[in-house]
Structures are given as structure tokens and as C-alpha cells.
Amino acid sequence: MQMAGEEERNFRLPYYDKILKGVDLKAIDKLLEERPVNLTKLQQYVLKFGLTSTRRVIAWKTLLGITARTEPGDEYIENIHKETCNFLESALKSLSMINGCTKNSTKLLLMYILEIKDLSFDIDKQLASQDNVTCNAIAMSFENFGFPFVDTYWLMRTFLLKLEEQRQNILKMAQKFTIEDKDLEKHLEETGAIDVLPISVWFCRCFSGIIHDSCLVRLWDRLVSGSFKILPIIAKYTLLELKDDLLTISSSTEIRRKLLEPTPLSFSENITRNVLETK
Secondary structure, three states: OOOOOHHHHHHHHHHHHHHOOOOOHHHHHHHHHOOOOOHHHHHHHHHHHOOOHHHHHHHHHHHOOOOOOOOOOOHHHHHHHHHHHHHHHHHHHHOOOOOOOOOHHHHHHHHHHHHHOOOOOOHHHHHOOHHHHHHHHHHHHHHHHOOOHHHHHHHHHHHHHHHHHOHHHHHHHHHHOOOOOHHHHHHHHHHOHHHOOOHHHHHHHOOOOOOOHHHHHHHHHHHHOOOOOHHHHHHHHHHHHHHHHHOOOOOHHHHHHHHOOOOOHHHHHHHHHHHHHOO
16 A cells, blocks of 8 residues: 555654645635635635645535535535445445455445446456546545545545546646656657556546655645646656656566556655645
């Protein structure tokens, strides 16, 4: 699993919170407490400053339209969300598709497929489809973010639906992506790897399974705010961070394999810092 252990996560999240320069918690609290919440101002704030771990769930739920913008602490909606999760879990258990040993990420994905798509009895074949492999990578990241289970399901569900809406735009960005580093571009052309770069996989997964989840969550603050244009920037700095390693590989197959591996935490931190500092 890509995510570090519980101790490392508990250490790093407060650390990242402290280094978020210019974050005014009173400002974000004021934005979230307004009724109705001004989504434009909230989006602008998150795009500029990002979020701390203590404000992320409520901000994401607001930005994704999960939480009502007009009523504070709407218990009715929260109860509906809990009941929906309970119903989906119970249905999957009755179909013998999940049990006490099922990973949360798998459970989350199956709940999503059951609610939104058509669940097949040949579940292994269904999960092996490219779309569901992508969804599973995203589900694993959501699991690793450490949100409460019900919030995790509804955030993942709404995020996946948002990605589906943006699918064509995301694929167009992947097709238009160009490598800026000339030395790296030359090497990829000479090895034939230029034709097998997993850029579309990166973009469709939003780098889940690639960027370390403790860093990815900060990049997804921007995606949740609607800034999908950040994807080519992440790709640019990921390639630059991996450049030295890639230049030592002569096989296009091995280069593609390397680019689909999780990046080390230190690499992910460098990528994230560079992306978030890009104006």
C-alpha cells in the first residue's frame, strides 16, 4: 500500500498544516459558516491557500455539493447519507460480495458500482475493467486520506461523478500534453517510450497510486475546487523528478512500468511543492 503507516500520517498532516503559508483559519471558517456559502469565494480561497486537514472534509463536501449550502449542519442530509451507506453495505453482504475481511477501498468501489452502475455477478471480471481499475486506485487514495467512512464514500462517489463529467476534457489535456525538457524528450523518442507514456492513465486517475497520498490530498484540494488544469502541471514535475531515473532506462516497456509505480515520498513532496508554487 502506498500510504505510510498511521504514525507517519498522524505526524505529516499536522506538519503540512503548519507550513501552509498565509492560511487564515478565521477566513476559511467564515466562508464555510456563511449561508448560503459563496462557492466562488470558497474555490478562490482553496486554489490560493489550500486546506488544512481539520477543514478539508467540510470544505470538500461543500465544494462538491454534498453538504447543503443554505442550512448549517443539516442532520436530515447526514442521516440520508448514513442510511444509503448502510443499505448498500447490507445489499453487498446479502449478495456475498463483501465480508469482514473485505478492504474498505474494495467495499467503497462496490458500493459505488451498485448505486451508480450495473453490478455484475462476475465481479472479478467487472473490477478488472480499465474504468474500474481507475476507480479502484481513486478509492484506495480516498481510503488512505483517513476521512470517516460515510464521508469517504460520499466524497469518492461525487468526485468520481465529477471526473466522469470532465472525462473528455481530461483526455484532451492528456493528448495535448508535451514534454518541455528536451533531453528527456530526446531519450523518450530514442527508446520509443514517447508513444507509450501513461499520461492518460495519470490524468484519469488524478495521479492516485502515483503521488504519495499524504501529498496527493493537497493536490486534490485544487481538483475538488474545479481546477483540472493542474493535471498537466503535476505531470510536468513528475517527469522532471523522475528524469534521472528515466535516462538510465533504455526499454520503453520498463520506462512505462517505472512511470506507473508509486513515487517515493521524498519525490512526491518535491513534486507537490513545485506544483503548488506554480502560478
